[in-house]
Amino acid sequence: MALTDTQIERYSRHIILKEVGAKGQKKLLNAKVLIIGAGGLGAPAAMYLAAAGVGTIGIVDADDVELSNLQRQIIHSTEDVGKPKVKSAKETMERMNPDVKVNTYHMFVDASNIRELIREYDFIIDGTDNFPAKFLINDACVLEKKPFSHAGIIRFQGQLMTYVPGEGPCYRCVFQDPPPKDAVPTCKQAGVIGAMGGVIGSLQAMEAVKYIIGKGDLLTGYLLTFDALKMEFRKVKLPSNTHNCAVCGDHPTITEPIDYELNVCEDKI
């Protein structure tokens, strides 16, 4: 499939790049990325991926847009309050770029639906804000052999890592189990600076693009942390031994995704 004149112009700043070119742009147009959570992280990730011409973008979220979301969830506007987030996100992405097909999933992911959901996508972005969802996504991606970008943001801090099957530790290798309920506040309780979603969500989009075009080094085996108050990025090397991991280790005890109990105060992004 050749690029049209319109596409050549739209993606010219990609095509100029030696690492992308027409071939890389075609890979993007043929790629399928699933974004779980249309919130602080998912909003900028979805917008950059739509602008980049990722041909199929799936977006999952059960919630409606609330006024308190708009300080950071830039894919939604004031008139979208009350609308399902996936609908609002789809409308924004389609306005940005008609090359993109947006699949919406107006639901929560859980152990019963996640494996089937991620199966048809090439790369998964975890834009959720709670530990049960993060472990669920990790385990499902390990079991389905899907690469994914994990990220989390709170207050003035953010972090992300990338899992690619067979190329380094998974999220559970590093964090083992969800923390006890109430041990860690959610960003609903703790607050989060709006631009943090922009920084970290854009980095997740960057990882997805690099994975699709097959260039550069991904954050596999590393956790990148960002402290906005100190304006410090740290790239922390993660343990390379994954043998004892309960899901991706040599003798896994987890063979199906698990629904951990959600803290009642927690709220999806």
Added chain:
Amino acid sequence: MDEIKFDEQVDITDKVCPMTFVKAKVSIDELEDGEVLAIRMNDGEPVQNVPRSMKEEGHKILKLTDNEDGTYTLYVRKVEE
């Protein structure tokens, strides 16, 4: 003067920078390693920049001929990474 044999040709006289290079690059990306692209371009900025950009991409510049109508034709051999 020997004519250079080429496999594909593209006319970028309808474009300005940076779309001149973008259009040429999309054409050369479609070729196989070792094939030759003939690029027709306007005198001036394109002649200054397109051959240099093609060289920076790792391709081999074979010849630049003056068409004596205000345009030039650049012959480039594709070098796959």
